[in-house]
Amino acid sequence: MSSLPGKAPAVKLPPQVESGRELLVEELGRLLTIEETLAKLVLPKLLLEVEDQDLKQVVQAHLGETRAHVGNLKEAFLALGEMPAGRPAYGLDGLRTEHEASAPRVALGVRGLVHCAAAMGTEHYELNAYESAIRLADALGAGDVGGLLRANLEQEISALEKLGTQADRLAQAAVDERTAA
Numbered sequence: 001m002s003s004l005p006g007k008a009p010a011v012k013l014p015p016q017v018e019s020g021r022e023l024l025v026e027e028l029g030r031l032l033t034i035e036e037t038l039a040k041l042v043l044p045k046l047l048l049e050v051e052d053q054d055l056k057q058v059v060q061a062h063l064g065e066t067r068a069h070v071g072n073l074k075e076a077f078l079a080l081g082e083m084p085a086g087r088p089a090y091g092l093d094g095l096r097t098e099h100e101a102s103a104p105r106v107a108l109g110v111r112g113l114v115h116c117a118a119a120m121g122t123e124h125y126e127l128n129a130y131e132s133a134i135r136l137a138d139a140l141g142a143g144d145v146g147g148l149l150r151a152n153l154e155q156e157i158s159a160l161e162k163l164g165t166q167a168d169r170l171a172q173a174a175v176d177e178r179t180a181a
């Protein structure tokens with residue numbers, strides 16, 4: 001029983017995910033939510049906020065890729081004989097909250113770097129989710145699912161590299177701005 005006054009005793013629920021295959025479906029669902037949220041909300045909003053034209057171009061190109069990632073994930077569900085369905089992606093919620101709280105506190109002259117770092121943060125988050133799902137797909141011998149996930153992963157890696165180049169430039173510009181001020 002809970003020791004906290006007024007708190008109901010914790011109810012022990014049986015596990016909802018009992019096998020590696022079910023865990024892969026969960027992971028695909030989390031990835032679907034991540035990609036759909038990035039494609040519909042996060043990247044379009046970021047494009048409105050970013051003023052630096054070179055960074056904008058990289059984000060715009062990756063928005064197109066992200067829309068295709070959603071399609072690949074739906075195909076991966078179907079390859080497993082499952083209907084595509086999203087699962088919560090709490091990490092992305094946290095990354096969004098952090099960015100929305102921190103970016104407005106930074107002067108416009110250096111804010112581009114904050115936007116770029118936030119975009120890189122979502123790529124790292126995606127990389128981790130894809131790597132985990134690919135391991136499960138490989139272990140299950142689901143080669144078609146693994147192939148679809150790897151296609152997405154390669155574009156995440158490439159996007160992260162391009163954003164890294166932008167971050168180097170924007171960091172230098174932020175330092176120069178400070179020196180010039």
Ligand SMILES: [Fe+2]
Pocket residue numbers: 035065066069126152156
């Ligand atoms: Fe993606």
Ligand SMILES: [Fe+2]
Pocket residue numbers: 062066122123126155156159
């Ligand atoms: Fe991405």
